[in-house]
Amino acid sequence: MDPEHADLTPATRAVALGRPERSPGAPVGPPVTFTSTYIADGPVNYARVGNPTWTVLEEVLGGLEGGDALAFASGLAAIDAVLTLVPPAGRVIAPGHSYNGTTGLLREYADQGRLEVVSLDISDTAAVVSALDGLQPGRDLLYIESPTNPMMEVADLPVLIDEARARGILTAVDNTFATPLLQTPLADGADIVVHSATKYLSGHSDVLLGAVVTAPTERGREVHQRVLARRSLHGAIPGPMEAWIVLRGVRTLAVRLERAAANARALVERLEAHPGVTRVRYPGLGAMIAIEVGHGPAAADRVCAAVRLWTHSTSLGGVESQLERRRAQPLEVSTVPEELIRLSVGIEDVEDLWRDLAQALDQA
Numbered sequence: 001m002d003p004e005h006a007d008l009t010p011a012t013r014a015v016a017l018g019r020p021e022r023s024p025g026a027p028v029g030p031p032v033t034f035t036s037t038y039i040a041d042g043p044v045n046y047a048r049v050g051n052p053t054w055t056v057l058e059e060v061l062g063g064l065e066g067g068d069a070l071a072f073a074s075g076l077a078a079i080d081a082v083l084t085l086v087p088p089a090g091r092v093i094a095p096g097h098s099y100n101g102t103t104g105l106l107r108e109y110a111d112q113g114r115l116e117v118v119s120l121d122i123s124d125t126a127a128v129v130s131a132l133d134g135l136q137p138g139r140d141l142l143y144i145e146s147p148t149n150p151m152m153e154v155a156d157l158p159v160l161i162d163e164a165r166a167r168g169i170l171t172a173v174d175n176t177f178a179t180p181l182l183q184t185p186l187a188d189g190a191d192i193v194v195h196s197a198t199k200y201l202s203g204h205s206d207v208l209l210g211a212v213v214t215a216p217t218e219r220g221r222e223v224h225q226r227v228l229a230r231r232s233l234h235g236a237i238p239g240p241m242e243a244w245i246v247l248r249g250v251r252t253l254a255v256r257l258e259r260a261a262a263n264a265r266a267l268v269e270r271l272e273a274h275p276g277v278t279r280v281r282y283p284g285l286g287a288m289i290a291i292e293v294g295h296g297p298a299a300a301d302r303v304c305a306a307v308r309l310w311t312h313s314t315s316l317g318g319v320e321s322q323l324e325r326r327r328a329q330p331l332e333v334s335t336v337p338e339e340l341i342r343l344s345v346g347i348e349d350v351e352d353l354w355r356d357l358a359q360a361l362d363q364a
């Protein structure tokens with residue numbers, strides 16, 4: 001990041017980074033570059049390797065996380081690129097609860113004998129630290145998601161990252177739920193951050209995209225080159241239009257998140273007082289909540305079916321409030337309670353949100 005932008009707050013960076021040079025008549029935002037190839041002898045020769053619209057988005061995401069970003073076709077493609085940094089028979093410590101695509105991918109690699117996966121409660125700092133002793137530097141990976149999807153467990157990032165670093169272990173953090181406005185793991189010393197930009201970064205439930213952001217350190221730069229090589233060879237690349245849509249979403253990240261988080265805090269208070277809700281999981285940051293409802297999964301399904309303003313759909317992080325009973329997803333792990341409903345709070349008026357949710361809870 002240039003020194004001019006380094007002094008800016010993250011909210012301002014989200015707006016100001018990645019703009020074309022200012023000259024009379026220049027556009028204020030970057031164009032979308034549709035091309036599959038480039039005139040020979042330039043820095044990039046083929047569009048599986050690079051695209052100017054990705055580059056702009058990567059500048060903005062890198063500037064927000066404090067590292068060097070690479071855009072991918074989806075969050076899961078980005079996560080896969082990180083997991084494949086671990087050589088065959090390497091070991092990965094990972095949260096027992098995390099996005100179910102991530103646990104599914106880890107399970108598949110474990111079943112194939114490609115990786116050894118140590119699953120544990122990522123909020124149990126002592127257990128994670130003790131598991132780190134079994135890892136091999138230069139080979140293994142500490143993979144964190146915090147807060148976790150959908151159980152909302154929180155990892156002690158500074159401590160876990162420090163302990164991993166002291167042992168020479170690579171650390172990656174899925175920062176999708178918190179976003180770089182609430183948490184910057186690279187500043188805590190992590191080597192890698194991954195994102196599903198499909199969620200808060202884009203914010204409008206209209207695009208899939210992922211990112212890997214590496215630390216501005218020697219090790220981070222080495223990882224960056226390996227991830228870039230992986231992306232170029234495996235081709236899990238975003239389209240230029242998708243990159244542009246995410247970039248436009250990022251411009252409003254700060255106001256969206258501020259509003260959604262304020263709504264979430266107001267809803268948490270009311271949910272805690274509602275007789276139909278037996279447990280509210282909210283880590284105190286962001287706009288994701290998980291609730292458990294009395295009377296089991298059928299009642300939770302009735303809540304999801306009874307909402308009129310909230311959207312009953314999978315995914316999260318959009319301007320529209322969404323909810324879902326997570327165990328209804330076949331891949332969800334069995335230790336997630338059957339009656340758990342994940343709430344992604346949007347930016348609507350909180351009174352409208354509460355009225356709709358309360359009537360659905362009352363009906364169930």
Ligand SMILES: Cc1ncc(COP(=O)(O)O)c(C=O)c1O
Binds near residue numbers: 145176196197
């Ligand atoms: C925390 C988290 N990480 C990664 C992903 C995967 O992202 P994508 O759907 O963009 O592949 C998701 C999707 O829900 C997620 O919630």
